[in-house]
Amino acid sequence: MARFRLSDPAKADLTAILETSEARWGIAARRRYRALLAAAMRRVAAEPAGPTTLGRDELAPGLRSFHLRHAGAADPGGRVTNPVHVLYYRAAAPGLVEIVRVLHERSDPVRHLDADEEW
Numbered sequence: 001m002a003r004f005r006l007s008d009p010a011k012a013d014l015t016a017i018l019e020t021s022e023a024r025w026g027i028a029a030r031r032r033y034r035a036l037l038a039a040a041m042r043r044v045a046a047e048p049a050g051p052t053t054l055g056r057d058e059l060a061p062g063l064r065s066f067h068l069r070h071a072g073a074a075d076p077g078g079r080v081t082n083p084v085h086v087l088y089y090r091a092a093a094p095g096l097v098e099i100v101r102v103l104h105e106r107s108d109p110v111r112h113l114d115a116d117e118e119w
């Protein structure tokens with residue numbers, strides 16, 4: 001069974017994303033986005049090198065990215081129509097993916113990812 005874990009920076013990213021989502025669009029939107037994020041994390045854990053992922057070795061060896069628009073999940077409360085975040089992750093061990101960061105699609109990942117940092 002494929003698993004994932006979150007780095008400390010990714011945990012902080014998720015907290016900020018969900019707080020912003022609730023503040024701007026309400027609790028129902030926060031729940032929908034949380035469900036989408038969870039679906040995306042499960043998907044990259046199940047298929048880390050899937051066809052909708054990108055190798056990002058230019059940022060750090062073994063790093064990959066996955067845009068939430070490819071997650072295709074919705075909770076019973078509705079669908080997220082315009083997800084704007086990207087998961088950055090790597091294989092941490094066989095069967096384990098580490099989500100390193102969750103960044104806005106317009107963010108420059110170079111500014112938020114340190115190739116020498118141990119996530």
